[in-house]
Amino acid sequence: MKPELARTHTSTLKAGAQPVRALKRIWNERMAYLFMMPFLISFIAFILIPVIMGILMSFTSFDAFRFPEFVGFQNYIALLTQDTVFMKYAIPNTLKFAFFVGPIGYLLSFGVAWLIYQLPKDARDIITLAFYAPSMAGAVALTVVWQAAFSGDYVGYLNNYLLQLGLIETPVLWLQDPKFLLHIMIIVTVWMGFGVGFLALLAGFDTVNKELYEAGKIDGISNRLQEVFYITVPSMKPQMLFSAVMAIVGTLKAGAISTQLTGLAITPQYAGHLVLNHIDDYAFIRFELGYASMVSVVLLVISYIAMKLSYRLFGSKDGE
Known part of the structure; x- marks a missing residue:
């Protein structure tokens, strides 16, 4: 052979x-x-x-009644060239919402977890429960607390307080005014964002070897901020990564909050319209399931990119 x-x-x-x-x-x-x-x-x-x-x-035209019709990339082309609501409202609102709820909310969770960890054990457990409880309440908290707080009549907590101070003369329709709705959504989501990722960060502080802090002082670390940056964060990368992933997931699935706050499927002037609301609009109101699937795929790609960025920041490198 x-x-x-x-x-x-x-x-x-x-x-x-x-x-x-x-x-x-x-x-x-x-x-x-x-x-x-x-x-x-x-x-x-x-x-x-x-x-x-x-x-x-996502490559079909499907209305849930007739058999799906293959249309190729027409849905994707229509999204980029014809869907003005997506380009003008959904994407800018989602980016703004994600910036404040994602990175800023994540840093806030880390900062609060670090401050709580400095407290005595008994006080730490009580305060942790107080911060974690809103994330368990979910839609109930939105209805009972935040709708009452931002109610547009005289008995709304915020309106009543501002009227007593003389800062406004007539009640403000907070949840119907496009100027305020997205900001309220951000505040409420951050308030409800101290969930499992927050607990993971709090637990991560226990995994840091305390001897590293003593060694750091010998090497020239002189304050608590340097300890956090050079010792704490590198020592709890798995918890940081898990919390980052949970923050991304929570941010991208938070579109329902606008519907829960306003009671409307489509918010006034699309002020609180996020990508997830766009999917719900085409899927459950217009019954254009092929187009809704295509937007879902776009959201999946955005999620994947955000996850990869989190792994680049907090994932373990070779040799660690």
Whole structure:
């Protein structure tokens, strides 16, 4: 046999043996895969398959009644060239909302967690519960607290307070005025943002080796800010990464807050219209499910880019 044919034959045999070795390895580790099976089934059924179906549906025109019609990239072209609501309102509002709720809210969570960690243990638990409780209340807190606070009549907490101080002469329709709605959404979301990511940051401070602070003082660290920057943050990167991912997820799925605050599917003059509201508009009001799927794919890409940025900032580097 010629050397070239021999090498080709050997490569073919190796390629054919790879699936056999893979199946043999799976069988040898069958108990591990058995324990993983519930998660794998749930992941495939509720995440992987819907994502694949959403991507495929984004190339169709589908109204939930007739069979989907393949239209290629027409939905994507229409988004970039014809959808003025998306370009003029959804994207700018989402970027502004994401900037304040994402990075600034994340830094605020870290700062509050660091301050709470300096307190005695008993006081720390009580204050942590006070900050974490709003994230568990969810829509109930929005209805009971914030709608009452920003109510547009005389009995609204904010209007009543400002009227007593003489700062306004007539009640302000806070939740119907386009000038204020997005800012109120940001305030409420940040207030509700002290959730699981906040607890992860608080727990991360316990993982920092206290001897590092003593070594840092010997090396020239002279204040608490330098300790946080040079020791605390590098020592709790896994918790920082987890909190960043949770902040991204919470920011991008927060579009329903405008509907919960105003009671309207579409906010006045699209003042609180985010990308998620745009998806709901086309999916559940216009029943253009193909177009809604395409916007969902765009949101998925934005989420992926934000996740990659978080991994670049807080992911473990080689040798760490």
